[in-house]
Amino acid sequence: MTDPTPRERGRRRLPVLRYALWFLVAAVLALLVLVWTFGRAEMEEVTQGAEPYGTAFRLTDQNGAEVTEAALRSRPTALFFGFTHCPDVCPTTLYELSGYQKALKGEGKDLGIVFVTVDPERDTPEILKTYVGALSPDITAVTGTPDDVAAMLKGYGAYARKVPQGDDYTMDHTASVILLDRAGRFVGTIAYGENPETAKGKLERLVTL
The missing domain is CATH 1.20.5 (Single alpha-helices involved in coiled-coils or other helix-helix interfaces)
Structure with missing residues (x-):
């Protein structure tokens, strides 16, 4: 062989x-x-x-209706603090969030957006309604008395400070978006200017929790 x-x-x-x-x-x-x-x-x-994030509060939305912490404990939510006189961070962030929201809705997924003003002295419900109405009918814009808003910001770990600007003023504030699951629990943040694909991935994961 x-x-x-x-x-x-x-x-x-x-x-x-x-x-x-x-x-x-x-x-x-x-x-x-x-x-x-x-x-x-x-x-x-x-x-x-985990326990729900933040503290109890009673504020007012753009339609004059009462808003409490329950609004952040009923659906996956992107929580953002800003003001209507903001020149760039706020309109850019809300525009991007509303775009993600619409895309997710088209896929049958639910994302809430709650915009809390850090400038309640100027941002009345009427002004907020006009401001967010141009972006999405599904954004909840929130204001209240300065003391009530300040207490809510503190309870959610947000920073805001009035900065004199000539005869007027602007606001320095937390620019990150806080992500809360459908039970109101903290799951992360989206930084201002974060890579769009990264931000989109975070929101897609959020709506599945």
């Missing part, structure tokens, strides 16, 4: 190599599934065990 030639030995090895490659691919896929599953389970465990 003659020994197999190098070509014959190579042919015999091909099925073995093919099976080894498929086994390696299957093992990698299984590992990825396990990482995703345990990572998601860990996130759900953390959010389910």
